[in-house]
Amino acid sequence: MDIKITRSGEYIERFSTKGLVISHICSGDGTEVIHHKLEAGFRWYIAPEEGWLALEYAHILAGELVWKKQDEDVVLRPGDSISAYMITEMAMFVASKDTEFLYVVSRPYFHNYSGSIQKLFDLAVKIEEKDGYTSDHCDRIKRLSVLLGERLGLSPYEMYILSLAGFLHDIGKTQIPEHILNKPNKLTDEEYEQMKLHTTYGKQLLHDTGMPDLRIVGDVVEQHHERYDGKGYPHGLQGDQISKPAAIISIVDAYDAMTIDRVYQKGRPRDVALQEIERCSGSMYHPEIVKVFLSIGDQLA
Ligand SMILES: [Fe+2]
Ligand SMILES: [Fe+2]
Known part of the structure; x- marks a missing residue:
């Protein structure tokens, strides 16, 4: 068994742009776990990709993420998660507070x-x-x-x-x-x-x-x-x-x-x-x- 401990602040790769820091914290077998830090007021999207049968899962650690659905807003708080198998439609989220969440996806996402x-x-x-x-x-x-x-x-x-x-x-x-x-x-x-x-x-x-x-x-x-x-x-x-x-x-x-x-x-x-x-x-x-x-x-x- 190969056990790896990732200490707070450690990551494999990191990408940042204004309002968003994403850190690739672990991967294996085509699945990636990515930590997201999204500042209040900024947006995040889950995009469908043709031909992918991917599982996508997000788990809120801190703050508040609002899923902007066409007819309603769904508020996600720490401890809440959303998961979807085979995303067919783009989903848009807005952080109403500084928010952190883990995103798990069964396709190579981070590198792309x-x-x-x-x-x-x-x-x-x-x-x-x-x-x-x-x-x-x-x-x-x-x-x-x-x-x-x-x-x-x-x-x-x-x-x-x-x-x-x-x-x-x-x-x-x-x-x-x-x-x-x-x-x-x-x-x-x-x-x-x-x-x-x-x-x-x-x-x-x-x-x-x-x-x-x-x-x-x-x-x-x-x-x-x-x-x-x-x-x-x-x-x-x-x-x-x-x-x-x-x-x-x-x-x-x-x-x-x-x-x-x-x-x-x-x-x-x-x-x-x-x-x-x-x-x-x-x-x-x-x-x-x-x-x-x-x-x-x-x-x-
Ligand atoms: Fe121009
Ligand atoms: Fe310009």
Whole structure:
């Protein structure tokens, strides 16, 4: 018999992003036990995967996790657990307090999740600095997109895709030459054409991971500069040809770009930015989504 003792704080591998720390604490025979630490207000998802007959089990250790079902909220407290065999639908959970739970899954989960996503997250954060944002741009886009998506009644799966795409929207800028990315004055036409390619590069990077969910995220990322009137790029899609998550991200991204302080430039006040978004409703942005965005104006930083 091979007995292994894991002391508090020890783990095999760890992945962390803002609001979530997941630690792979033991595995064997295709089953993994993963400790999750989720900060209040953050979300966690269980995603179905085609062809997997997996058991999934979560046991709450501390805090409170709310399972957002379509017609009701189910509150899970310490000692409670949920288990499912063969997940067919995405489930979304929100921590209403700082929460810890164990997640047991009979398929290799941790590596998939941590390997590709951690790399992409690191890249996205590097880009926000090069892009002239002080910090947290990716986090703010993710947070505001999710807030807006929730108001629009997106499904748990769309919310999951939206939160990843929000964080990773400009990941394709890793392929853009630095002298263009960092150029303090206006880009030439040729440079602008190159800059526009970050949408397609982003999609490619996400498709290259081979993970089905990230492929869908890639499709959203490719569309985040499309415009409602069809004058955007890269494909000139219009109206509802643009996916909802992409239409959400384009509004939130524009709002953030206007309001945030850059190294050499102070951001505009919230109300001025909201007026500008409203002015471009129906041309740049989806009018229905703008309406909802304006209605949550008081929750925006
Ligand atoms: Fe972009
Ligand atoms: Fe952005």
